[in-house]
Amino acid sequence: MFDCRVHGKPVPPDVLGEFRDSTALMSDSSALQSRMAEDGYVFLRGVIGPSPIAMARHEVFCRLADVGEISEPPRDGIFTGRSERAEQDADLGKFWQSISEGPALRRVTHGQEMKYVLDTLFGEPSRGYDFIFLRPGVPGRFTFLHYDLPFFSRGTKNVVTAWTAIGDIPTTEGPLFVLENSHRFDDLIKPIQQIDYNSKESPQVQMMDDAVEFARSRSSKLLTTNFEPGDVILFGMTTMHGSFDNCSPTNRTRLSVDVRWQPASEPVDDRYFGANPAGTTGAGYGELNGAKPLTEPWHTR
Numbered sequence: 001m002f003d004c005r006v007h008g009k010p011v012p013p014d015v016l017g018e019f020r021d022s023t024a025l026m027s028d029s030s031a032l033q034s035r036m037a038e039d040g041y042v043f044l045r046g047v048i049g050p051s052p053i054a055m056a057r058h059e060v061f062c063r064l065a066d067v068g069e070i071s072e073p074p075r076d077g078i079f080t081g082r083s084e085r086a087e088q089d090a091d092l093g094k095f096w097q098s099i100s101e102g103p104a105l106r107r108v109t110h111g112q113e114m115k116y117v118l119d120t121l122f123g124e125p126s127r128g129y130d131f132i133f134l135r136p137g138v139p140g141r142f143t144f145l146h147y148d149l150p151f152f153s154r155g156t157k158n159v160v161t162a163w164t165a166i167g168d169i170p171t172t173e174g175p176l177f178v179l180e181n182s183h184r185f186d187d188l189i190k191p192i193q194q195i196d197y198n199s200k201e202s203p204q205v206q207m208m209d210d211a212v213e214f215a216r217s218r219s220s221k222l223l224t225t226n227f228e229p230g231d232v233i234l235f236g237m238t239t240m241h242g243s244f245d246n247c248s249p250t251n252r253t254r255l256s257v258d259v260r261w262q263p264a265s266e267p268v269d270d271r272y273f274g275a276n277p278a279g280t281t282g283a284g285y286g287e288l289n290g291a292k293p294l295t296e297p298w299h300t301r
């Protein structure tokens with residue numbers, strides 16, 4: 001069905017499944033809430049239109065072209081295999097912040113379409129976190145299977161991640177996957193719910209290094225799709241997810257952005273808000289994988 005790899009190994013078809021499509025329910029609060037409760041995620045096609053997506057893609061890839069990482073034309077997102085980012089910009093965190101705060105990107109992440117969907121899901125006015133995770137994934141980059149809960153739940157526990165494809169992301173190019181029914185794995189969720197958020201220690205995170213083995217052991221599947229530009233997947237803090245390997249033979253960079261949302265009425269974790277958000281560790285945008293030159297791999301959350 002889908003052609004995907006995890007850590008270089010092809011994912012067998014019996015462990016793969018497709019997201020349930022909830023696009024037809026986009027305006028129905030109670031239907032979206034039921035889907036989220038049942039599946040742990042809500043998948044919506046084409047939330048953001050082609051033009052805002054193309055503009056955001058252009059904005060980001062032009063900045064990466066300026067530091068020699070992306071070849072012409074930038075919209076194709078082809079990685080050159082080189083980077084002058086560190087030479088050109090002494091402060092990689094500031095460089096990444098300036099890309100992450102680009103107006104065309106923010107139009108996608110915090111614009112009216114996204115807000116409408118999140119307001120509908122929460123059934124009340126929502127608020128998107130200012131601190132966002134832009135992820136250019138070149139071959140060699142992927143994200144381990146994990147829960148988001150330990151990172152984003154100091155203010156309220158009622159937080160949702162919105163992951164958006166900024167361009168098409170076929171299954172061969174490292175899209176997001178969700179582990180089916182992982183929002184019901186109480187044995188794993190209970191311990192992370194008991195983390196002491198006032199402690200200064202960095203939270204211990206459950207990372208499953210072999211997603212295929214783990215899915216098998218739980219009689220579960222890795223759910224994904226061939227993402228089209230502007231598709232969005234929303235998932236809760238207790239839904240396990242990761243991303244496949246990018247196997248593009250042409251070094252095409254997959255571009256996504258993930259942003260947390262919560263009801264505006266609930267307390268916020270101020271590390272993720274304001275003009276210079278501190279981020280999880282206090283290092284601001286410099287702590288993000290995106291802040292690394294494209295020549296450096298990631299294998300993290």
Ligand SMILES: O=C(O)CCC(=O)C(=O)O
Pocket residue numbers: 135142143148161163176241242243256258259301
């Ligand atoms: O895009 C990825 O590789 C990972 C995304 C993720 O972990 C998230 O959106 O919470």
Ligand SMILES: [Fe+2]
Pocket residue numbers: 146147148241301
């Ligand atoms: Fe995550």
